[in-house]
Amino acid sequence: MSALDTTAAQAIAHSPRSEWSRFVGTLLLVLSPLLLAGTVLEALAWRIGETMPVSMVATWQDGAPDRIWRGGDGHSFLTYKLARVADLKPEIVALGPSRANAFRGNAFAPYSFFNAGLTTWTIDQDKRFLELITRDGYAPRALVITLDYWMFSPGFDHYWGGRFDEKPETHIANLLRVLGQLTTDPADLFRRLGQAGRVHGLYALLGGEGFAADGSFPTKPTTPDAARLAADDTEAGTPPAVFADAMSAEQIGEFDKLVALAKEKHVALIAVQLPLYKKILDGLNDNPDAGIWRQFESAEWQQRLAAAGVVYFDFADMPEYRDKPEYFTDSLDPDPRVAAHISEVVMADPRVRAMLPKAGAPAGK
Amino acid sequence: MSLSSSSYLAFFAAVFFLFYLVPGGTARLLLLLAASLTFYFNLSGFYSSVLLAVVVIAYAGGVLMQRCAGTGYRTWVFIAALLAAIAPLIGLKYLGFLCDVVGVSLPPSIAQLSLPIGLSFFTFAALGYLIDINLDIIKPEYNPLRLATFITFFPLISAGPIERGGRFLPQLDLALPFSAERAFAGLRLIFIGLVLKVLIADTLSVPVAAIFGNPEGAIPLEKFIAVIFFPFNLYTDFAGYTLIAIGSANMLGIDVQPNFRQPFLSPSVPEFWRCWHMSLSFWVRDYLFLPLRARWRRTGHRGVIAATMLSFLIIGVWHGAGWPFVILGLCFGTLAVASVYTMRYRDAVYAALHVPPLMVRIIRAVITFILVALVLVLFRADDFDDALLFYRDIFSLDMLSNVWAMLSAGLFHHGALPAMPVASAYCADWLLIAVIVAGDILVRNGYTLTKSPSWLQVGAYNVGFGAVVYLWMTSSVAPPFLYYKF
Numbered sequence A: 001m002s003a004l005d006t007t008a009a010q011a012i013a014h015s016p017r018s019e020w021s022r023f024v025g026t027l028l029l030v031l032s033p034l035l036l037a038g039t040v041l042e043a044l045a046w047r048i049g050e051t052m053p054v055s056m057v058a059t060w061q062d063g064a065p066d067r068i069w070r071g072g073d074g075h076s077f078l079t080y081k082l083a084r085v086a087d088l089k090p091e092i093v094a095l096g097p098s099r100a101n102a103f104r105g106n107a108f109a110p111y112s113f114f115n116a117g118l119t120t121w122t123i124d125q126d127k128r129f130l131e132l133i134t135r136d137g138y139a140p141r142a143l144v145i146t147l148d149y150w151m152f153s154p155g156f157d158h159y160w161g162g163r164f165d166e167k168p169e170t171h172i173a174n175l176l177r178v179l180g181q182l183t184t185d186p187a188d189l190f191r192r193l194g195q196a197g198r199v200h201g202l203y204a205l206l207g208g209e210g211f212a213a214d215g216s217f218p219t220k221p222t223t224p225d226a227a228r229l230a231a232d233d234t235e236a237g238t239p240p241a242v243f244a245d246a247m248s249a250e251q252i253g254e255f256d257k258l259v260a261l262a263k264e265k266h267v268a269l270i271a272v273q274l275p276l277y278k279k280i281l282d283g284l285n286d287n288p289d290a291g292i293w294r295q296f297e298s299a300e301w302q303q304r305l306a307a308a309g310v311v312y313f314d315f316a317d318m319p320e321y322r323d324k325p326e327y328f329t330d331s332l333d334p335d336p337r338v339a340a341h342i343s344e345v346v347m348a349d350p351r352v353r354a355m356l357p358k359a360g361a362p363a364g365k
Numbered sequence B: 001m002s003l004s005s006s007s008y009l010a011f012f013a014a015v016f017f018l019f020y021l022v023p024g025g026t027a028r029l030l031l032l033l034a035a036s037l038t039f040y041f042n043l044s045g046f047y048s049s050v051l052l053a054v055v056v057i058a059y060a061g062g063v064l065m066q067r068c069a070g071t072g073y074r075t076w077v078f079i080a081a082l083l084a085a086i087a088p089l090i091g092l093k094y095l096g097f098l099c100d101v102v103g104v105s106l107p108p109s110i111a112q113l114s115l116p117i118g119l120s121f122f123t124f125a126a127l128g129y130l131i132d133i134n135l136d137i138i139k140p141e142y143n144p145l146r147l148a149t150f151i152t153f154f155p156l157i158s159a160g161p162i163e164r165g166g167r168f169l170p171q172l173d174l175a176l177p178f179s180a181e182r183a184f185a186g187l188r189l190i191f192i193g194l195v196l197k198v199l200i201a202d203t204l205s206v207p208v209a210a211i212f213g214n215p216e217g218a219i220p221l222e223k224f225i226a227v228i229f230f231p232f233n234l235y236t237d238f239a240g241y242t243l244i245a246i247g248s249a250n251m252l253g254i255d256v257q258p259n260f261r262q263p264f265l266s267p268s269v270p271e272f273w274r275c276w277h278m279s280l281s282f283w284v285r286d287y288l289f290l291p292l293r294a295r296w297r298r299t300g301h302r303g304v305i306a307a308t309m310l311s312f313l314i315i316g317v318w319h320g321a322g323w324p325f326v327i328l329g330l331c332f333g334t335l336a337v338a339s340v341y342t343m344r345y346r347d348a349v350y351a352a353l354h355v356p357p358l359m360v361r362i363i364r365a366v367i368t369f370i371l372v373a374l375v376l377v378l379f380r381a382d383d384f385d386d387a388l389l390f391y392r393d394i395f396s397l398d399m400l401s402n403v404w405a406m407l408s409a410g411l412f413h414h415g416a417l418p419a420m421p422v423a424s425a426y427c428a429d430w431l432l433i434a435v436i437v438a439g440d441i442l443v444r445n446g447y448t449l450t451k452s453p454s455w456l457q458v459g460a461y462n463v464g465f466g467a468v469v470y471l472w473m474t475s476s477v478a479p480p481f482l483y484y485k486f
Helices: A003-012 A016-030 A032-048 A054-060 A077-088 A123-134 A156-160 A171-184 A186-197 A202-207 A249-264 A278-286 A291-297 A299-307 A336-348 A350-355 B006-021 B026-067 B073-102 B119-134 B144-152 B165-173 B180-213 B220-251 B269-275 B278-295 B301-318 B323-352 B357-380 B384-394 B397-409 B423-444 B454-474
Strands: A092-095 A113-115 A142-146 A268-273 A311-314 A328-330
Touching (some): A016 A032, A016 B180, A016 B454, A032 A171, A032 A186, A032 B454, A054 A077, A077 A113, A077 A123, A092 A123, A123 A142, A123 A249, A171 A186, A171 A202, A171 B454, A249 A268, A268 A336, A291 A299, A299 A311, A311 A336, A311 A350, B006 B026, B006 B220, B026 B073, B026 B119, B073 B119, B119 B144, B119 B165, B144 B165, B180 B220, B180 B423, B180 B454, B220 B357, B220 B384, B220 B423, B269 B278, B269 B323, B269 B357, B278 B301, B301 B323, B323 B357, B357 B384, B384 B397
Parallel strands (some): A092 A113, A092 A142, A142 A268, A268 A311
């Protein structure tokens, strides 16, 4: 008689139901330490907000300007911002790479505003973002996009093309990130848990920085240390800001498509070139290879923008900030004070007021 | 869907619960067959037709042989069924090699065909079934569902063990009620299998793959380390995988023969093959070696030697089509013959030197392991030239200088050998190997996990399964199961 026969004979003595109860009960009991550990990890990751779906994060931030989120994967930003836009349905949306991060909602009052920065890098991505947010009938009154010369270099999409299509990481990957932090420095993680009511996402919890309810990314105060901004080689044409003799016809074509889409959706298009740090500006102005920069700065290009109905602001060179490192988080990204100043100028501009009549008026009017 | 993946575990859990939910008999048979075909289609897609063809051939062959019983046609039907059942294996696995040997090139459409997963396993199961009917060991199976379930049974289809019809088919009444004891016994095997495959084999496969994948870039000592690691890598990979298969079968109420029995404790090469991939070696023993030895009994030693060499040749080429596998089989055959015929002389030497029995056993096990490891280079190397490179370097003076340099600098001293990763880089791997050997010694001496204190068992299950889950979560691509290519 084999071992299986023996066990089978023993089994006959018990009813199937009691056998199942014994099997499931014993299994749960034996693996209870592991199940408990898994449950604790899940609960911890949820408490941190790392495994919370971005749609829930979007709702969690409603009406709570001090709540910040930054999931650790870096691949969920688009999903998160789309969820916030769908949730808020703002009248003004700002769009662009990290350069757009500093725009704050209160600067655009009385209009509702959301900063969708850190989601688009190319003109095509701006267009696709607009398509995504307007597919269900909603459309903002105005779209504020950051516009820079490098977006018109021929191969620019090569560097950023895939970024827009990144999918949020899996639940397991998010759990593992929490587990990794838990094994690296558990005391630090538990100490920070007290902030989890206001801060969601592992990186936000660890670094104190994340997306605020208005979509902006408030950063810590910067310093006047010029060496901090020395490492950037944008002025030398280092990828992705590659130089070209002229602006690419293909990219201009993409821009025309964006303009056409905005018109079709009745969205006012406001394009802003944000300030550049002095080192970058000087390098660009002095570099004979930077033909694309000169064309982008030319009156012809600005006239073309105006003719297309795009309200364009060139803040690339702001004398009050250009050589003051403390106003830049890095050599390309102005800090919130600069962004607030720019927002004020934009909202006071007659061209903008023509499209947004309440621009510049106090909130509530 | 590899048996060691989390997706298999989810698939199996669904089949397991459904199995005991439906009434015993035909409903369970249908469920197992549907699950098996789904599983195999998921693995091999289009090539599932090959599996179905083998099932049809085995069924028709068995029934026809019975119908022709007592007539002269029976032998012809048997031969025809045997040839038809083995034809896909010959065509898909060996035709290219045979054509190379005779200098004929295959049309690209045929040469590009892949090898269906588990082809050698299910073909040998079908061949064994036909041979057993021919030898009147079993009656043919008239219920096509039962025969199809036997040949396609999903836990065994991809990597065995190669079951026998006489043992498997009577268990397909599938009327056993659910038994918690049986389910736990199966789960324990699955757990040990997962630990062996996911924790140990997949870890050992990293240095093995790195060194065998770039032999030119490895110094002789590294090659030697890879040669030592590979048998353990292969053992834990294959034994782990088959334990998952056996455990799954047990949970469904089907007893399956074991496939490994602590092979690296074997004192000789013949004993090694009685403990390694037992379902294959016993298949070859029963259906080839014993009949040949009986037929050639009048030729004395020559007959035994010829039967042994031929059996090991078949074992060699079962593993792959190519000269390395032919040589691998012949090497094992030669070692087996040499072991048998030199045994008494070696015994005399040990007796004359008054070596204690335990020491004799250890020495024999170590020598057997080294011989097996050296032959397995032919199995693991990408081609024959690479295998020769390994042999040349391992037996070179450079190897001695490597060892000297390592010993003089201290075994675990960083920077001792600038041309290779330091010896300490392999510490975890050596530790795993020590665990495998210690575990095998304990099991051989009757000590199993079930006999240990409850707290130790609970701890082992939680730590082991937790580590497996962690590796599942962190490994984007798990190393492939080494025996898949067969």
